Amino acid sequence: MKKIVIAADSFKGSASSSEVADYLERGLQAAGSLSEITKVPLADGGEGTVTAIIKAASGRLMSSKVSGPAGGHVEAQWGLLPDHTAVIEMAAAAGFTQDRDQSVAVKSTFGVGELIKQALDYHATTIYIGLGGSSTNDGGVGMTQALGGRFYDQNGSEVPRGIAGLRDLVGVNLEGLDSRLQNVQVIGLADVDNPLTGKNGATQIFGPQKGVRSNQVAEFDKRLNRLSQLTTKVLGTDYSTMPGAGAAGGLGFGVLAFLGGRLTSGIAKMIEIVHLQAKIQNADLVITGEGRIDQQTLNGKLPLGVAQLAHKAGVPTIAVAGSVSGDVQPLYEHGFDLILSTTTSPMTVDEAIQQAPQLITQAGYRIGKMIQLINR
Numbered sequence: 001m002k003k004i005v006i007a008a009d010s011f012k013g014s015a016s017s018s019e020v021a022d023y024l025e026r027g028l029q030a031a032g033s034l035s036e037i038t039k040v041p042l043a044d045g046g047e048g049t050v051t052a053i054i055k056a057a058s059g060r061l062m063s064s065k066v067s068g069p070a071g072g073h074v075e076a077q078w079g080l081l082p083d084h085t086a087v088i089e090m091a092a093a094a095g096f097t098q099d100r101d102q103s104v105a106v107k108s109t110f111g112v113g114e115l116i117k118q119a120l121d122y123h124a125t126t127i128y129i130g131l132g133g134s135s136t137n138d139g140g141v142g143m144t145q146a147l148g149g150r151f152y153d154q155n156g157s158e159v160p161r162g163i164a165g166l167r168d169l170v171g172v173n174l175e176g177l178d179s180r181l182q183n184v185q186v187i188g189l190a191d192v193d194n195p196l197t198g199k200n201g202a203t204q205i206f207g208p209q210k211g212v213r214s215n216q217v218a219e220f221d222k223r224l225n226r227l228s229q230l231t232t233k234v235l236g237t238d239y240s241t242m243p244g245a246g247a248a249g250g251l252g253f254g255v256l257a258f259l260g261g262r263l264t265s266g267i268a269k270m271i272e273i274v275h276l277q278a279k280i281q282n283a284d285l286v287i288t289g290e291g292r293i294d295q296q297t298l299n300g301k302l303p304l305g306v307a308q309l310a311h312k313a314g315v316p317t318i319a320v321a322g323s324v325s326g327d328v329q330p331l332y333e334h335g336f337d338l339i340l341s342t343t344t345s346p347m348t349v350d351e352a353i354q355q356a357p358q359l360i361t362q363a364g365y366r367i368g369k370m371i372q373l374i375n376r
Helices: 017-030 049-056 090-094 110-121 141-146 179-183 202-210 217-235 247-257 266-273 276-281 302-312 329-333 349-354 356-375
Strands: 003-006 036-039 060-067 073-080 085-089 126-130 150-152 171-173 185-190 262-265 285-293 317-324 338-341
Touching: 003 017, 003 276, 017 036, 017 049, 017 356, 049 060, 049 073, 049 085, 049 126, 049 266, 060 110, 073 090, 073 110, 085 090, 085 110, 090 110, 090 126, 110 126, 110 141, 141 150, 141 247, 171 217, 185 247, 185 266, 202 217, 202 247, 217 247, 247 262, 262 266, 266 276, 266 302, 276 302, 285 302, 285 356, 302 317, 317 349, 317 356, 338 356, 349 356
Parallel strands: 003 036, 003 285, 085 126, 126 185, 185 262, 285 317, 317 338
Antiparallel strands: 060 073, 073 085, 150 171
C-alpha cells in the first residue's frame, strides 16, 4: 500500500482531528510503514471545524472575546478564508464544556451572534456556522438578540437570555437586525435533521444530555413552540419543521428563520472544502474514525461519509474509535472494511481519554503490521 489517507474526526475530550491523524501516522511509521501518508483533519460542524477548514483552505485563525453561554466572557476562535468566507463553531461561544455548573435554562447563544458581528466587521460574504457541541436550548434567540432582533414580554421589555426568558415571550421584532446580513449567505453545518419541537425536537432528544430535567422538558418544548408560532406570524413561513431546525438547541431554527440562511450536511460540506474525493481517488487505503463508533454512526456521522466516498472510489477503509459497540456489523454493509477499537483492555472512559495519544498510536501500529502481513 503506497498511499494512505488519514481522514478522521476528533476524539471528543481527548484528541483533535489533527492530533488523531498525527498519532495514527506515528504508529504506522513505528511499524515500519513506508507508505506515503496524507493527513486530512476533518470535522462535521462540531469541535475542530474551524481548524480543519482554515488548514485546508489556507485561512486565518481569528480570536474574539464574546459573551459566554451563561454570562461573563470567553475567548472564541473562528476562521477567515481568503475569499471572505468566515467559519464559526457555535460551540466556541456556547459549547457544552463551558459553564457546566450553570443551568441550561439560562444559557444563551448571544456570543454566537457576537461572533457573526465580528465576521461582518471583516466583510465576510459567506458565513459557515458549525452546529455541534451546543450547551444551549434557546432556539437561536440569543444569537439574534446580539444582532439586533427583539424578543419582548407583555410590557415591551426584552426577555432575559436563555430559554428561561422565553417563558414571558409575547412578541418578535426583526426590524432592527443588522442590515449587513442581507448581503451575506449564512450556512449552518448540521449532522442532525431533527425539527425544532415535538417528540424528535431539540428539547426532547438533546435536552436531557445538556442538563434539562425530566420535569422541564415539556415546558421548554412549549416555549420553543410559542417562539416558532410568533416567528411564523412575522415571517409568514413556519421554519420549525424543517430538517435540522432542532440542531444545537434550536440554533438551526435561528439560522433559517432569523438569518435567512440554510442548513447543509456538515460532513458533505467539509468533504467539498478539503477536496477529499480527489485525495482519496488514488489512495490504497483510507483510515477514518471518531471517539465512538456504533449504529448511530449510520445517521450521517463523519466516518460514514468518508467510508462511502472511499467505497465509491474502490478504496478500502479502516475505522478507528476509542469505543466500539458490539452491534457494528451493519456498518460493514455501508463502506467500512474493518473497525478497530483503540482500547484493548478494560478501562474507564477517563483512563481512555488520558491515554488517548498512546492508544491511538498503538492502533496505527497494529494497522501498520497488518499492512506488512498483507504485503508479504
